[in-house]
Amino acid sequence: MHTRRKFIKIGAFGLGAAAVTGVVSEWADGALADKPLLLNDKYVSGWRRVPTYCEVCFWKCAGWTHVSPEGNIQKITGNADDPQCNGRLCPRGTGGVGMYSDPDRLKTPLLRVTKNGEQTYREASWEEALDFIAGKMKEIAGKHGPESLALFNHGTPGKYFTHLLNAFGSNNVAAPSFAQCRGPRDTGFELTFGESVSSPEVTDIRDTKCLVLIGSHIGENMHNGQVQEMSEAIDKGAVIITVDPRLSTAASKSKFWLPIKPSTDLALLLAWMHVLIHENLYNKDYISQYAEGFNELKEHVRDFTPEWAYGVTTIKPELIRHSAREMANAAPSVIIHPGRHTTWYGDDVQRSRAIAILNALLGSWGNRGGIFFKEGIKIPDFPRPAYPKPAWSWQDTLNGRYPFAREAVTNTIIEASIPKPGMAHVVKGWFVAGTNLVVSIPLKEQLMQAMQALDLLVVIDTMPMEITGYADVVLPECTYLERYDDLRATAHREPTIALRMPAVSPSYQAKPAWWISKQIGERLGLGAFYNYKDFKEVLEWQLKQVGSSLEEMERIGLKKYPRKTPVYIANGSDFKFKTASGKIQLKSNELQEAGFDAMPVYTPHPQPEDGYYRLIYGRAPMHTFSRTANNRNLVALMPENSVWVNPQVAELWGLRKDQHVWLKNQAGIVSNFSVKVRITERIRWDSVYIVHGFGHHHKPLTYAFGRGVNDTELISRLSIDPIMGGTGMRGNFVTFVKTEPRKGGKI
Amino acid sequence: MRYAMAIDTRKCVGCSDCVVACQTENDVPNGFCRDWVKEVVDGTYPNVSIELRSERCNHCANSPCVRCCPTGASHFEDGGIVLVEHNKCIGCGACIESCPYEARYSHPDGYVDKCTFCIHRVRQGNDPACVCVCPTRCMYFGDLEDPNSKLVNVLKNRKFKSLAPEAGTKPQIFYLL
Numbered sequence: 001m002h003t004r005r006k007f008i009k010i011g012a013f014g015l016g017a018a019a020v021t022g023v024v025s026e027w028a029d030g031a032l033a034d035k036p037l038l039l040n041d042k043y044v045s046g047w048r049r050v051p052t053y054c055e056v057c058f059w060k061c062a063g064w065t066h067v068s069p070e071g072n073i074q075k076i077t078g079n080a081d082d083p084q085c086n087g088r089l090c091p092r093g094t095g096g097v098g099m100y101s102d103p104d105r106l107k108t109p110l111l112r113v114t115k116n117g118e119q120t121y122r123e124a125s126w127e128e129a130l131d132f133i134a135g136k137m138k139e140i141a142g143k144h145g146p147e148s149l150a151l152f153n154h155g156t157p158g159k160y161f162t163h164l165l166n167a168f169g170s171n172n173v174a175a176p177s178f179a180q181c182r183g184p185r186d187t188g189f190e191l192t193f194g195e196s197v198s199s200p201e202v203t204d205i206r207d208t209k210c211l212v213l214i215g216s217h218i219g220e221n222m223h224n225g226q227v228q229e230m231s232e233a234i235d236k237g238a239v240i241i242t243v244d245p246r247l248s249t250a251a252s253k254s255k256f257w258l259p260i261k262p263s264t265d266l267a268l269l270l271a272w273m274h275v276l277i278h279e280n281l282y283n284k285d286y287i288s289q290y291a292e293g294f295n296e297l298k299e300h301v302r303d304f305t306p307e308w309a310y311g312v313t314t315i316k317p318e319l320i321r322h323s324a325r326e327m328a329n330a331a332p333s334v335i336i337h338p339g340r341h342t343t344w345y346g347d348d349v350q351r352s353r354a355i356a357i358l359n360a361l362l363g364s365w366g367n368r369g370g371i372f373f374k375e376g377i378k379i380p381d382f383p384r385p386a387y388p389k390p391a392w393s394w395q396d397t398l399n400g401r402y403p404f405a406r407e408a409v410t411n412t413i414i415e416a417s418i419p420k421p422g423m424a425h426v427v428k429g430w431f432v433a434g435t436n437l438v439v440s441i442p443l444k445e446q447l448m449q450a451m452q453a454l455d456l457l458v459v460i461d462t463m464p465m466e467i468t469g470y471a472d473v474v475l476p477e478c479t480y481l482e483r484y485d486d487l488r489a490t491a492h493r494e495p496t497i498a499l500r501m502p503a504v505s506p507s508y509q510a511k512p513a514w515w516i517s518k519q520i521g522e523r524l525g526l527g528a529f530y531n532y533k534d535f536k537e538v539l540e541w542q543l544k545q546v547g548s549s550l551e552e553m554e555r556i557g558l559k560k561y562p563r564k565t566p567v568y569i570a571n572g573s574d575f576k577f578k579t580a581s582g583k584i585q586l587k588s589n590e591l592q593e594a595g596f597d598a599m600p601v602y603t604p605h606p607q608p609e610d611g612y613y614r615l616i617y618g619r620a621p622m623h624t625f626s627r628t629a630n631n632r633n634l635v636a637l638m639p640e641n642s643v644w645v646n647p648q649v650a651e652l653w654g655l656r657k658d659q660h661v662w663l664k665n666q667a668g669i670v671s672n673f674s675v676k677v678r679i680t681e682r683i684r685w686d687s688v689y690i691v692h693g694f695g696h697h698h699k700p701l702t703y704a705f706g707r708g709v710n711d712t713e714l715i716s717r718l719s720i721d722p723i724m725g726g727t728g729m730r731g732n733f734v735t736f737v738k739t740e741p742r743k744g745g746k747i
Numbered sequence: 748m749r750y751a752m753a754i755d756t757r758k759c760v761g762c763s764d765c766v767v768a769c770q771t772e773n774d775v776p777n778g779f780c781r782d783w784v785k786e787v788v789d790g791t792y793p794n795v796s797i798e799l800r801s802e803r804c805n806h807c808a809n810s811p812c813v814r815c816c817p818t819g820a821s822h823f824e825d826g827g828i829v830l831v832e833h834n835k836c837i838g839c840g841a842c843i844e845s846c847p848y849e850a851r852y853s854h855p856d857g858y859v860d861k862c863t864f865c866i867h868r869v870r871q872g873n874d875p876a877c878v879c880v881c882p883t884r885c886m887y888f889g890d891l892e893d894p895n896s897k898l899v900n901v902l903k904n905r906k907f908k909s910l911a912p913e914a915g916t917k918p919q920i921f922y923l924l
Contacts, residue, residue, distance in 0.1 A: 638763075683792070
């Protein structure tokens with residue numbers, strides 16, 4: 001029986017490692033004329049600028065790392081040729097250097113050992129750590145098959161460990177970005193249009209006349225290209241319509257703000273359909289040419305009048321009508337934005353379907369100012385043998401559930417890691433790369449149970465995130481500024497590729513993920529899958545296949561390729577959508593055959609009891625997930641989150657501005673730490689709002705520890721979407737605890 | 748020549764990129780800033796509005812800070828840019844008190860510091876770092892005396908305001924409404 005995996009705080013280890021190799025340089029004060037670097041513009045000699053693409057979020061803006069003659073990183077700026085950023089990084093990208101200079105970084109490989117009956121970590125050499133991992137993998141594969149290894153990942157490092165697992169014989173690879181984030185949206189759009197809106201989204205915001213945001217807070221979610229395009233659209237006079245219980249930044253820039261009662265969005269969407277169809281405002285030519293199921297839809301929404309929706313959503317009927325007419329006026333240059341984080345209430349695929357259907361009624365898909373067709377360039381894989389076929393895969397962990405899950409569902413792999421009698425498919429080892437599962441995955445108890453039962457847990461990260469405390473082996477990855485990486489190949493308006501190369505050599509003993517993967521692979525006898533000396537060789541070969549070279553990319557950082565296919569549907573042309581019938585599915589036969597509603601239906605969701613408020617969470621423009629809360633460049637802008645409370649609620653509770661409170665959810669779970677109260681008219685009286693990603697409880701994150709509150713720990717009730725397994729997280733309610741709930745207690 | 752800036756409050760999303768870019772461009776020590784973002788909320792739910800604006804030294808034409816500086820460290824450069832010459836500054840803080848915009852801070856090295864309009868960049872024909880980095884392109888920097896500049900163009904065509912006009916400092920940062 002495996003020893004209970006005790007949580008170990010990493011801070012005491014790795015202190016003896018070599019000092020950081022580069023620090024941010026100091027300019028002599030007053031030497032104004034000598035400031036050597038120019039943002040975006042001409043490059044001044046004496047300094048180097050090294051191409052990179054950002055890793056602080058998934059937008060992956062191409063940029064330049066500026067390095068002093070002494071080899072220190074001064075700043076990071078955007079690559080002017082990159083359509084994702086147009087030479088302008090967002091605050092997180094500009095502050096990305098804080099990831100590199102973070103004093104709390106992981107410094108050496110660490111191995112879990114038992115010393116005097118206590119579990120602890122000790123520093124290990126790479127050799128020892130890698131041998132240990134390979135040995136354990138062989139042992140697990142010998143007993144349970146190679147399929148018993150799984151990977152949870154986010155961002156660039158994931159690719160190398162996916163390759164490792166695929167070569168070893170497993171495709172149990174999952175990312176929280178599906179079942180905890182964009183999964184419902186992608187599934188809803190695939191079921192309607194035959195394809196998703198991808199990432200970066202193919203929304204033509206730049207040229208739109210009307211942008212409709214449903215709970216999506218562009219400007220606070222700093223998806224760079226979208227924020228830039230929204231600003232451009234505002235300049236050109238576009239109308240913005242925002243549906244949000246909170247006056248988001250985008251809502252404050254909107255012609256219509258619909259301060260909806262949370263959880264009732266589907267009722268509003270149905271009422272909008274009703275107005276468009278029954279006032280004859282929909283795009284008739286488009287619907288008759290490209291869609292099927294219209295008559296059924298018309299019948300379906302007959303009774304969903306704005307007056308009906310008013311009773312559900314609290315949005316006045318006239319506001320519903322006016323906003324629908326505004327969309328129709330702008331059509332087809334209108335976007336009902338699909339959003340991104342869409343795991344809310346458990347009927348999220350249906351809500352995304354409703355959004356997709358509205359786009360169809362307005363004819364926006366395939367039209368200028370609506371949703372365009374992407375084109376990218378395919379980078380061939382470096383030559384390798386075919387991957388072995390696994391005996392079973394993540395689909396088998398679904399156990400007949402979630403028929404439309406087209407990507408692995410994190411939670412079913414976690415389930416499969418908790419052994420039960422008679423279980424056919426069991427997972428015994430995890431790799432976790434670039435995702436802090438403890439904060440990204442709700443249902444903490446299940447996660448803990450699974451981690452306790454594993455035979456191997458390897459965590460690869462740059463920072464001592466909470467998840468590292470549960471690992472058997474912790475491997476320090478170097479930051480994106482210190483490594484070569486896979487090419488960024490983006491499919492959008494124009495096909496582009498971008499290069500990331502090291503601006504400085506890795507600090508401490510940190511290593512790039514490609515190297516870690518290769519080392520483990522070779523130890524497993526999978527050398528044929530890693531038939532190269534280093535990653536430069538891979539890049540050289542790949543770039544040659546697409547008519548470029550490492551030399552060229554080092555110079556330009558980003559390369560554009562000419563488009564070969566049209567961006568929009570040619571006027572009135574015969575166009576086949578990627579659905580089975582080639583038509584837009586207003587009514588989904590696929591869903592019907594699987595036993596789900598063929599057209600979206602509004603279902604009431606539980607509402608908070610007296611004294612409780614719906615917990616709404618979101619983003620701040622200067623932070624990404626939980627990964628930037630320790631970044632010294634960014635915490636200066638926002639050191640912690642606060643809980644937004646409507647003044648009426650504050651008065652009821654006697655709350656003062658900046659008073660510290662603890663939050664307690666409907667199941668009695670109290671937040672680890674207290675959080676400051678922000679009293680603001682920007683939030684509804686039935687809800688509270690916090691920015692996600694704070695309240696770290698891992699002391700080695702010396703800055704982030706104990707600052708603010710972590711929403712994930714308060715999300716103990718999930719509404720699982722039966723269509724694709726998304727974990728709806730907006731059905732949790734909290735109340736205020738005004739006095740220290742754990743007096744004398746330790747966290 | 749009269750350098751000035753216009754900032755479009757309709758486009759600003761308050762992301763604070765201008766703050767980070769200034770810090771990395773100008774080595775502003777951790778915990779200090781030369782520019783910052785202000786959010787002003789008005790009204791009651793659901794009739795609420797927000798104004799977001801990036802603030803900094805207004806490079807006033809009638810600058811109390813220049814007037815009150817006992818050593819001449821605070822002075823005007825070409826184009827009206829207000830600068831502090833660090834080695835002349837004795838850190839007395841009179842300018843900090845005199846500024847109606849709270850645009851100045853005491854640098855840990857003993858002098859008073861503030862926005863320079865990135866004069867080192869401007870002299871090379873570039874815009875300040877905050878203007879260059881802004882994802883919403885909500886800032887316009889230029890010469891008020893150049894009738895063809897984008898800056899003059901937006902000020903001609905849009906309503907705008909300046910901050911604390913009652914202080915009579917003739918500020919040169921304009922907020923487009």
